[in-house]
Amino acid sequence: xxxxxxxxxxxxxxxxxxxxTYCNSSTTLSNIQWYKQRPGGHPVFLIQLVKSGEVxxxxxxxxxxxxxxxxxxxxxxxxxxxxxxxxxxxxxxxGNQFYFGTGTSLTVIP
Amino acid sequence: xxxxxxxxxxxxxxxxxxxxxxxxxxxNHRYMYWYRQDPGHGLRLIHYSYGVKxxxxxxxxxxxxxxxxxxxxxxxxxxxxTSSQTSVYFCAIRGLYNEQFFGPGTRLTVL
Numbered sequence: 001x002x003x004x005x006x007x008x009x010x011x012x013x014x015x016x017x018x019x020x021t022y023c024n025s026s027t028t029l030s031n032i033q034w035y036k037q038r039p040g041g042h043p044v045f046l047i048q049l050v051k052s053g054e055v056x057x058x059x060x061x062x063x064x065x066x067x068x069x070x071x072x073x074x075x076x077x078x079x080x081x082x083x084x085x086x087x088x089x090x091x092x093x094x095g096n097q098f099y100f101g102t103g104t105s106l107t108v109i110p
Numbered sequence: 111x112x113x114x115x116x117x118x119x120x121x122x123x124x125x126x127x128x129x130x131x132x133x134x135x136x137x138n139h140r141y142m143y144w145y146r147q148d149p150g151h152g153l154r155l156i157h158y159s160y161g162v163k164x165x166x167x168x169x170x171x172x173x174x175x176x177x178x179x180x181x182x183x184x185x186x187x188x189x190x191x192t193s194s195q196t197s198v199y200f201c202a203i204r205g206l207y208n209e210q211f212f213g214p215g216t217r218l219t220v221l
Contacts, residue, residue: 097168
């Protein structure tokens with residue numbers, strides 16, 4: 001069945017270093033979404049990518065959607081302690097459902 | 111946060127007891143979702159609703175039932191709670207552009 005895999009599961013970085021998480025789908029996605037969940041909090045929507053090869057930026061965050069629309073990445077430049085949390089990708093499934101990746105937990109060491 | 115509340119926020123119960131979690135939204139969204147979140151599994155869909163009295167199963171629906179008698183309320187029931195249902199439960203609504211807005215979550219412990 002359709003799956004959305006996310007790597008790495010955990011990432012520890014020194015403050016100021018860059019961070020990237022990758023999301024891969026076994027099938028072509030019509031769109032992909034990214035969410036951030038702070039420790040003890042709930043997932044918060046960050047962005048949605050729709051077009052093949054699309055790149056969107058939000059300040060230090062860069063989101064990419066692959067040409068084949070089967071993979072995506074989130075890159076954070078010069079991490080800060082406020083970036084701590086778990087980042088999830090999510091892809092649509094038939095029947096108005098969504099598959100969430102298992103998430104990448106980011107720890108930023110001051 | 112799209113006016114979504116969940117109750118209770120924390121609950122401890124015993125195996126075999128029924129439990130009902132409530133999700134309430136104030137913005138008249140059609141689609142509502144119940145997820146559970148467990149370490150190593152991310153968010154997994156339990157059930158969802160696409161309108162009043164219209165619901166469907168997600169990938170981990172066994173042991174759970176739902177009801178939606180009003181647009182604003184979506185209830186998740188564990189008929190007979192088991193320890194494997196210890197989890198954090200999130201309700202979500204779907205926005206205009208398919209993005210999801212999540213409630214604050216309910217932490218359920220089944221002893």
